[in-house]
Amino acid sequence: MRFYAVAVYGFLYLPIAIIALFSFSAGRSASSMDGFSTGWYVRALSNPFVMEALWTSLKVAFFSAVLATVSGTMAALALTGMKGRLRAIFDVLVMIAVMIPGVVIGIAALIALATAFSAINPWLEVVLGRQLSMGLGTLIGLHGMFTMSLVVLLVRGRLETFDRAQIEASNDLGASPLGTFLQVTLPQIAPAILAGFLLAFTFSFDDFIMAFFVAGSETTLPIYIFSSIRRGVTPEINAIGTMVMVASLTLLIIAQILLRTGTLRAKG
Amino acid sequence: MAITQARARALLLTPAGLWYAALLLFPLAVVLIFSFGERNPIGGYAPGFTLEQYANLPARFAAFRNTLTLAPLGTVAALLIAYPLAYYLAIKVSVRWKTTLLILVIVPFWTSILIRSYAWIYLLGGNGIPALLEAFGLGELRLINTPFAVLVGIVYGYLPLMVFPIYVALEKLDKSLLEAASDLGAPPWRSFLQITLPMSMPGVMTGSMLVFILLTGEFLIPAILGGGKVFFVGNALVDLFLQSRNWAFGSAVAVALIVIMLIVVALYTRAVRRFGVRRDDVGLM
Numbered sequence: 001m002r003f004y005a006v007a008v009y010g011f012l013y014l015p016i017a018i019i020a021l022f023s024f025s026a027g028r029s030a031s032s033m034d035g036f037s038t039g040w041y042v043r044a045l046s047n048p049f050v051m052e053a054l055w056t057s058l059k060v061a062f063f064s065a066v067l068a069t070v071s072g073t074m075a076a077l078a079l080t081g082m083k084g085r086l087r088a089i090f091d092v093l094v095m096i097a098v099m100i101p102g103v104v105i106g107i108a109a110l111i112a113l114a115t116a117f118s119a120i121n122p123w124l125e126v127v128l129g130r131q132l133s134m135g136l137g138t139l140i141g142l143h144g145m146f147t148m149s150l151v152v153l154l155v156r157g158r159l160e161t162f163d164r165a166q167i168e169a170s171n172d173l174g175a176s177p178l179g180t181f182l183q184v185t186l187p188q189i190a191p192a193i194l195a196g197f198l199l200a201f202t203f204s205f206d207d208f209i210m211a212f213f214v215a216g217s218e219t220t221l222p223i224y225i226f227s228s229i230r231r232g233v234t235p236e237i238n239a240i241g242t243m244v245m246v247a248s249l250t251l252l253i254i255a256q257i258l259l260r261t262g263t264l265r266a267k268g
Numbered sequence: 269m270a271i272t273q274a275r276a277r278a279l280l281l282t283p284a285g286l287w288y289a290a291l292l293l294f295p296l297a298v299v300l301i302f303s304f305g306e307r308n309p310i311g312g313y314a315p316g317f318t319l320e321q322y323a324n325l326p327a328r329f330a331a332f333r334n335t336l337t338l339a340p341l342g343t344v345a346a347l348l349i350a351y352p353l354a355y356y357l358a359i360k361v362s363v364r365w366k367t368t369l370l371i372l373v374i375v376p377f378w379t380s381i382l383i384r385s386y387a388w389i390y391l392l393g394g395n396g397i398p399a400l401l402e403a404f405g406l407g408e409l410r411l412i413n414t415p416f417a418v419l420v421g422i423v424y425g426y427l428p429l430m431v432f433p434i435y436v437a438l439e440k441l442d443k444s445l446l447e448a449a450s451d452l453g454a455p456p457w458r459s460f461l462q463i464t465l466p467m468s469m470p471g472v473m474t475g476s477m478l479v480f481i482l483l484t485g486e487f488l489i490p491a492i493l494g495g496g497k498v499f500f501v502g503n504a505l506v507d508l509f510l511q512s513r514n515w516a517f518g519s520a521v522a523v524a525l526i527v528i529m530l531i532v533v534a535l536y537t538r539a540v541r542r543f544g545v546r547r548d549d550v551g552l553m
Contacts, residue, residue: 001356005369008353012376012427015387022390071283078280090281093288099529100296101485103502104522107509108295111313111519115298145291148284177276206380209487213509222382229386229492241383252378256371 016245023238040239050240053224057205060136060220064144065200071144072151072200073193077185079152080159090152097149106213109142110134113214134216142214143207147200154199154259158192159185191258198255202248303519311513321520328521331504334490336528338415338500339483342422343430343476349423350430350475355464357431358438370435377428385421385492392417392493413495421489426482430475437471438464470540477536481529501525 023041027034044050079090097105113134121131162185170180208222215223221244228237306316325332357369376384390396392411401409411417441464449459487502499507501521508518 001352001360004352005356008349008427009372011349011424012373015384015391015424016376016379018390019383019387071287074280075284078277082277086277086281090284093292096296097288097292099481099533100526101482101487101502101529103485103487103505104299104525105292105295107505107518107522108299109291110509111302111515112295112298115313116294141287141291145287148287152284202378206382208382212506222380225382225386226488229389233386233389237386241380241386245379245383248379249375 019238019245020242022235023242025235025238028235040235041243044236044239044243047236049219050221050224053219053221056136056218057221060139060143060211061201061204064140064147064204065197067140068144068148068200069151069193069197072148072196073155073189075148076152076155076159080156081164094149094152097146098153102146102207102209105142105146106210109138109210110213113138134214135218138214138216139211139218139220142210143204144200146210147203150199150203151193151196154196155189155192158189162188191261195255195258198251198258202251202255206244206248299519299522301519302516303523305516305519307514307516311515313515313519316516321517322524324517325520325524327517328501328504328508331499331501331521332524334415334498335484335486335500335502338419338422338498339480339486342419342426342483343480345419345423346427346430346479347472347476350427351434351468351472354431354434354438354468354471358435358441359443373428373431381425382488382492385425385489388417388421388424388493392420412493413497415494415498417493418490418498421493422483422486425489426479429482430479433474433478434468434471437468437474441467473536473539477532480532484525484529484532 022033024036024038025033026037026039075090079087117132117134124131166184167180170184171177175183206222208220208226211220211223212226221240225237225240225244228234302313303321304317304319306314306318306320308314353373357366357373361369389412392398394412396411398409398411401407445463446459449463450456454462484500485502486500487506490498490500490503491506494503501524505518505521505525508514508521
């Protein structure tokens with residue numbers, strides 16, 4: 001059994017290891033290891049196209065994650081302990097958002113927004129002298145819509161496990177609803193909120209498929225990587241890929257630690 | 269009090285509600301409406317009400333066939349690989365190593381699927397496994413841009429998602445049941461078939477559904493490892509919307525894909541109900 005486990009772990013890690021290994025190759029060929037060098041990292045980081053795509057990705061990931069965390073947490077607070085039709089509607093919405101494939105969400109958003117934009121743009125042109133188009137706004141909007149659902153699931157899960165008696169006690173002792181929220185509820189759900197933010201950020205940073213449709217003339221890092229792979233893998237792409245993997249792993253490990261300490265505190 | 273609470277809830281739900289309305293419900297409604305429309309000769313959509321697009325679905329038969337053979341195949345392969353590992357982690361591994369080993373399963377899943385998938389271009393490409401096989405005199409073999417490459421890619425991509433639910437189900441298993449079975453003289457295979465396997469069914473079902481649903485909507489892995497030869501419905505959608513700009517037909521394909529997924533979820537819910545009852549039987553023993 002142990003050999004089997006080792007083999008499966010090998011299967012899981014071999015491809016990642018290969019990319020990381022080849023990214024340190026000194027040679028030009030992407031499929032052989034000729035000496036050791038960090039040259040491709042230097043080259044990737046001084047490539048203006050890569051840096052611009054990275055900057056776009058960071059902006060989209062940050063703003064979509066902030067908006068998703070705020071509105072997702074608000075929704076989770078409202079939904080906890082709620083019954084009735086509105087609750088059922090939101091449960092279905094969250095489920096649809098998570099389940100419908102990214103390619104369908106991306107395409108649906110593309111044709112819906114393109115249609116809506118071409119309907120309102122003539123009016124906007126007259127009134128504001130500006131037009132709506134695909135770009136940072138649509139990227140942030142679509143990523144945020146999806147990751148908001150993840151935040152709702154995480155924060156609601158956390159809210160459901162925590163002791164409601166504490167809220168009642170706080171109310172009985174004369175605290176205002178806001179006071180109770182700030183002093184009792186928020187400290188307890190803070191780890192889940194932060195974990196939700198990190199998850200949302202990482203998802204947006206790694207997402208290719210939704211971004212592909214609504215990016216307009218913008219290029220995010222995954223879009224850059226995808227179009228580069230189509231032209232052939234280079235050691236430079238391996239270096240970028242390795243950096244992206246290390247970055248998202250670091251964020252997600254922090255998120256996991258936050259979730260875990262949150263749970264421990266709740267149990268203790 | 270009750271009224272203010274209801275109002276507070278409505279206020280808290282407003283941003284999320286508007287967001288879903290604008291970027292989830294509105295787009296999906298547009299897809300549904302467009303699927304009954306016609307193709308604009310210059311590309312895009314022309315209003316209309318016709319079932320022509322749905323009648324035309326067989327034109328993309330190959331994409332549906334590939335998806336509906338490789339997705340179940342990938343799910344089963346992932347299940348067969350994941351089950352023994354989940355069993356090992358839940359029952360055989362000591363508590364000390366459990367967390368570390370579990371994290372090691374999920375770590376690859378956290379990293380970009382785009383980067384993990386293109387790594388297989390190396391392994392399956394000319395200098396990878398085929399070169400190795402040739403060196404051992406096993407003849408020439410082309411792996412990249414074949415259905416096999418896509419299958420490897422999807423199993424690799426979604427394996428962690430299968431391991432976890434099965435692990436959770438097996439972890440809950442009361443080990444005294446297994447001891448009782450062996451004390452009463454049941455051979456190991458029998459207690460596996462009659463206790464462990466039925467008890468882990470909820471995890472198996474959940475993992476299989478998750479993986480299957482994600483596989484039916486897959487685009488990236490066939491695009492990278494199938495080299496345009498092995499395409500899924502997701503790839504057909506991209507082609508229809510971005511290359512041939514046939515929005516009406518593309519919308520019908522998207523609706524068909526969602527309907528297939530809904531059917532799978534409905535079957536899953538029914539199956540869970542059935543296995544839920546079975547689980548209680550075991551508990552009563």
